[in-house]
Amino acid sequence: MVLGKQGAGKGTQCVRLSHHYVVPHISTGDMLRGAVKSGSDLGVKVKEVMDSGELLGDDLIMEMVAERLAEPDARARGFILDGCPRTTHQAEMVAALLNPGDIDLAVDIEVPTSQVLRRLAARRVCVDCGANYSVAAPPRVNWTCDVCGGEVVQRDDDKEEAIRRRLELYERQTAPLIDFYEKRGQLTKVNGVGAPDTVLRRIIRATEDRRQRWGRHR
Ligand code: AMP
Helix, strand or coil: CEEECCCCCHHHHHHHHHHHHCCCEEEHHHHHHHHHHHCCHHHHHHHHHHHHCCCCCHHHHHHHHHHHHCCHHHHHHCCEEECCCCCHHHHHHHHHHCCCCCCCCEEEEECCHHHHHHHHHHEEEECCCCCEEECCCCCCECCECCCCCCEEECCHHHCHHHHHHHHHHHHHHHCHHHHHHHHCCCEEEEECCCCHHHHHHHHHHHHHHHHHHHCCCC
């Protein structure tokens, strides 16, 4: 699983890691955005909470995650868990869902808050496929996604007030997870400053070091 402040590059690195290890990328943020897109009653409520930068309730999140982890692809080869757990309570519930040893590693991508704030304010995403861009590296044509042709916009929860709230919640509710996984000997910290390829290499190196020490070659 991958931890880190919002804007630390978690999502991008999780997609790349899932390709590298050929395992599913399970992102609670993506699942919630899917619910919003469906326009269901639940989606309308979820959108309100997400746009304000607040966290959704632990029970809703864990119901979604439990269902997804039970699917055959996740059971067969493992998975990259992105955006969950976000609270100690969720971490306990994830541990209860899995067998001991199912979590190889919790990777904390470390990026200073000042840099994260800059990245989030400049981030733009495709509304259809979720591809990431920035003000400094926009799509080739007029905010139209290079990958799928969708519209590229600023996420509502990347607006200034929501960013502030999300970072506040990160410090209060998510940062304690670093201690949680460190005490269990499952944490590795990776420097998240640098080009995405460089950070990916650091994460893979840390993961491989850990697997070698544990003698795991899944
Ligand atoms: P992300 O794409 O991971 O940054 O998540 C976007 C938003 O979805 C968050 O700011 C929360 O509102 C909500 N969210 C995602 N994952 C969780 C979670 N594990 N617990 C509670 N809320 C979540």
